[in-house]
Amino acid sequence: MLRGRVVLPEGQVVERVFASAAQAAGSWRWLPPLEGTVVGALLNYRGELGALGDALSAPPYQAPPKAPILYLKPANTRIGHNHDVVLPADVDGVWVGACLGVVIGRTAARVTARHAVDFIAGYTIVNDLTVPHASYYRPAIRHKCRDGFCPMGPWMVDRDDVPDADALDIAVRINGEIKQRANTSTLVRPIAQLLADVTAFMTLEAGDVLLVGMPENPPLARADDRIDIDIAHIGTLTTALVRHAQEASQ
Template sequence: MSKALPPVSGTVYGTLLNYKGELDALGDAVNRPPYQAPPRGPIMYIKPVNTIIGYGKPIPLPEDVQELSMGAALGIVIGKTATRVNESEALDYIAGYTVVNDVSIPHSSVYRPAIKQKIRDGFCPVGPCVIERDAVDNPDDLTVRVKINGDVRQENTTKHLIRPAAKLIADVTDFMTLSAGNILLVGVPENAPLAKAGDRVRIEIDGVGCVENTVVREDELKRGKKQ
């Protein structure tokens, strides 16, 4: 597939620590300062519009960084305004699903998302399309896969979510409104693989699709624009 525009233009909201393995990997650290206890509610962050790119667009690698973390995420595309939604009705607010690569610079911050490491330009490949809600039998039983240069580097499943899709929507809309076109990421599995300059990264979600992009050094992209 050639380069494509992302299929939606709404705000992308990310969720941290929503895979069981991701939370388990922290071990007893969640009970020590500054955290003191495991999170009671969803830990959210925003991937603003500057981060969003489409299928085939280059992922910029900052000049002072050697590798980037590739975060495979199921994107829930909201179909109508959602405020204080009941869990039993939450799936009715979904327009469809898409594939997202939640790119970040490797970091250790968890409860306080590392803004500079997550919202750089081009750090959120999305697409290339939205699959209608009814075409996905169960969003909580989808295999998620990361391939780098054709090799499988990670495989997990949304069966391991702490908050499945309906529960996540209900909990998030308890304190904030989601609007049509917004994308809510269910989370990224533990041990996200790293990619370096020149690597071709493909995020696959069975039944939803894939998004593929190549990591390119930021200075090379700048030189290309000047030519």
């Protein structure tokens, strides 16, 4: 089942359940399907980690990470499917972060990998928009936490309707052209292990979303681009980038 939040033409916010993506087509405005905390993990794709090579053994890092590198996407970043993101005047382009979002179904603390699936309600798509930058170990608040930088949706798909979340094809299209392909089978920490590692020190609550990672070589998108992220068995998340009013008036 698909579970989403929409604004009806008369302005009422409602939660809707659909049997299929075709049934979900409508004239309403989509809201983010979840309202909990969004927690992201860096360097969790083998290609992303491998591309850095020996750099992680040199200053300032000294050694590859032994635990997940985490960050948060606060409430100001979250928007729904088919919404516009206004690029800040000081940002020329953003990385498209095609992320599988794992939706937590109940309070998860010190969860074992063996039982992790019992704490998962379902899955959604998240576009972790990021201003390009070089550092991985410093908090990237200025790069990841701009307004609208966490498009999410269109809906949450129930856990049992996704055959194998550790083997999902991901594709990014910019203006209709495929710019990236990935698969969750190349995660450094598969979903169950990532959930276990995170909840070893941090409690996640129902409605929180854990991003499994951003695939290597994220494509760059600029103002006036349309971004579509496709994840198998989940759907397509669409976002349009628009120019800041200050820039557009020049």
